[in-house]
Amino acid sequence: MVLALGGIFAQGGAEKLDIGLAMPETHVERWQRDGAALLDAATKLGYTAEVAYGDADQSKQNQQIQDFITKGAKLIVIGSVNEGVTSVVSDAAADGVIVIAYDRLITGSKDYDYYITFDNFKVGQFQGLAIEKALGLKTASSADPKYITLFAGSPTDNNANFFFDGAMSVLRPYAESGVVKLVGPAPLDSKSPDFTRIATENWRADVAKTRMENLLGNDAINVTLDAVLAPNDTLARAIIEALMTDEKYNSIDKLPVVTGQDGEIASIQYIRDGKQYMTVFKDTRELAAAAINLADALLKGESPNIPGARLDEKSYDTGKKIVKSYLFEPVNVTKDNYKEIMIDSGYYTEEDIK
Ligand code: BGC
Numbered sequence: 001m002v003l004a005l006g007g008i009f010a011q012g013g014a015e016k017l018d019i020g021l022a023m024p025e026t027h028v029e030r031w032q033r034d035g036a037a038l039l040d041a042a043t044k045l046g047y048t049a050e051v052a053y054g055d056a057d058q059s060k061q062n063q064q065i066q067d068f069i070t071k072g073a074k075l076i077v078i079g080s081v082n083e084g085v086t087s088v089v090s091d092a093a094a095d096g097v098i099v100i101a102y103d104r105l106i107t108g109s110k111d112y113d114y115y116i117t118f119d120n121f122k123v124g125q126f127q128g129l130a131i132e133k134a135l136g137l138k139t140a141s142s143a144d145p146k147y148i149t150l151f152a153g154s155p156t157d158n159n160a161n162f163f164f165d166g167a168m169s170v171l172r173p174y175a176e177s178g179v180v181k182l183v184g185p186a187p188l189d190s191k192s193p194d195f196t197r198i199a200t201e202n203w204r205a206d207v208a209k210t211r212m213e214n215l216l217g218n219d220a221i222n223v224t225l226d227a228v229l230a231p232n233d234t235l236a237r238a239i240i241e242a243l244m245t246d247e248k249y250n251s252i253d254k255l256p257v258v259t260g261q262d263g264e265i266a267s268i269q270y271i272r273d274g275k276q277y278m279t280v281f282k283d284t285r286e287l288a289a290a291a292i293n294l295a296d297a298l299l300k301g302e303s304p305n306i307p308g309a310r311l312d313e314k315s316y317d318t319g320k321k322i323v324k325s326y327l328f329e330p331v332n333v334t335k336d337n338y339k340e341i342m343i344d345s346g347y348y349t350e351e352d353i354k
Contacts, residue, residue, distance in 0.1 A: 018047040019295060020068025020076040024104070025056040028203055028234050029264045030284055031079065034103070037288030038077060045296055056202040058084035069095055075295050076100075081202075082156035083108045098298050101323065102291055105158040110320035114298070116291050116309070118282045119327045120159045124166020124231075126332040127259040130278040131227045132170050134257040142178030146226040149183040149215055151208060151239065152190070153231040155199035161190035163231045163261070171229070184219040200231075205238035212242035224248055227257040227277075233267035236260035236276050263333055265352050268342050271335055272353065281331040281341055290326065 019042045023035045035051040042049035050068065054061030058081040065088040068076050075098040078085060086109040092099050093111035101115040132138065135146045148171070153160030164187075172188050174180035185197035200208045208230075228243070230236035236258050243249040249256065252274050260267050263281035270276035290306050297304040309326035316325040333341050342348050 016048055017050060017068060017071040017073045018042070018075070018299075019049040019292075020065065020071075020073040021049055021051040022061055022065050022068070022076060022078045022080075023051060023053050024061065024079045024081045025202075026053045027056065027205075028232065028262070030262045030282075033284045034079065034288055037285050038102075038292060041289045041292035042295070045292060047292075047296075054081050056081055056204075058082050061085065062088045065089075066091070069097055073097060075299055077102045077291055077295065078106065079103045080106050082154075085109075086111070098295075100291060100294060100298075103159070103287065105316055105318060105323070107158055107318050108320060109318050113323055114294060114304075115316050115323045115325040116287065116294055116306075117159075117325065117327060118287065118330045119310075120162035120330075121166040121169075123261055123280045123282070123330045124163040124168070125170060126166075126280045126330065127163070127229060127231070127261070127278070128167035128170025130259055130332070130334070131167075131229065131257055132174075134277055135226050137171075137174050137179055140174075140179050145179055145181045146174075147181050147183050147220075147223045148227045148229060149220060149225055150186065150198045150229045151211070151231060151235060152195060152199045153235075154201060154203045155196050157203070160199060160231065161195075164190045164195070167229055167259075181223075183223055183225060184215050200235055203232065203234060205234050208235040209238040209242045212239045213245070216242065216246045225256040228259070230259050231261060233260040233262045233264040233276070233279055236279075237266060237270060240270065240275055261330075263342055263347070265348060268333075268338055268348065268353055271333065271338055274335065278332065278334045281333050281347075282328070283331075283345075283347065285347070286328055290328070294326065 021038045023031045026032055039049050039051050052064035061081050077100045079102040089099050089109045089111045099112035103117050152164045175182050185194045187194035228239055230239050257277040260279040263279050267276050267279050294304050306326045312325045316323050
């Protein structure tokens, strides 16, 4: 698959633009797939569309969104970097441009009505359940506790709260009963002040790797970790890399259980090889196609019908209003089912995983 990297890609000439597609970054693989799939779906419905990647820089993304508005876009799909996007969302609304929040809720704004994403709490639950199962927490006792260290995603990404709270909905009772000992900062939910200490600025792998290295030399120096809660694949692999430099974990059979998310190619290989325990697959093809269906309905003034999605009109509060949200189901992936989920579904080829 050829992925569009960085910059802006036009389809069908720059004079007239129907739909702008603003993706947050390319350093996490999925966004390139989202961008490509959104562009493809929009073009297939006969719209002119462009995709831009913000390189995890909100001012850069705001400029890209301004450009879309200037080019006459009627609708903009935004996977935002952080809440700094609200100023351009208001500009769009003032110009009558529809905004759809894509994958990440745009908090602090009253200027849009629709959000389309996966059930992000469930993503975290899968991660928590995987650790519960792998460590046998149901039958473990506080006399022989399990050692877990916690990582979360970007503190400016609303999804990071959902992932963490979903995972902790499973792990928290074990931490409270002493069956699990949390190593390092130990927030029990995303509202805890300690949450920022486990969060990873802009989902950067180097930040997670350095934090893991520091933990190994400090809080984790006198214990052997049984699991690391890692919020996505990019960070999981950085954490595994750090772990493998420590002689306690320097071979595959000695590594702790490490969770992930996104089903990135390199992590599927890690899962096959036993280095990473699991990932959570969110089919970007499905999300992108649905976002463009939603866009199409809104542009035509029709009421949206999004097959496969659950409509939630209560839960997603931007802080200024509740937006209508369409949620898709994530899928739990381990060594047992990765072939079926990631390859038989046509998402990757056998060759990709080699
Ligand atoms: C997405 C994840 C992704 C992360 C980092 C989150 O908002 O939901 O799929 O791994 O951002 O890009």
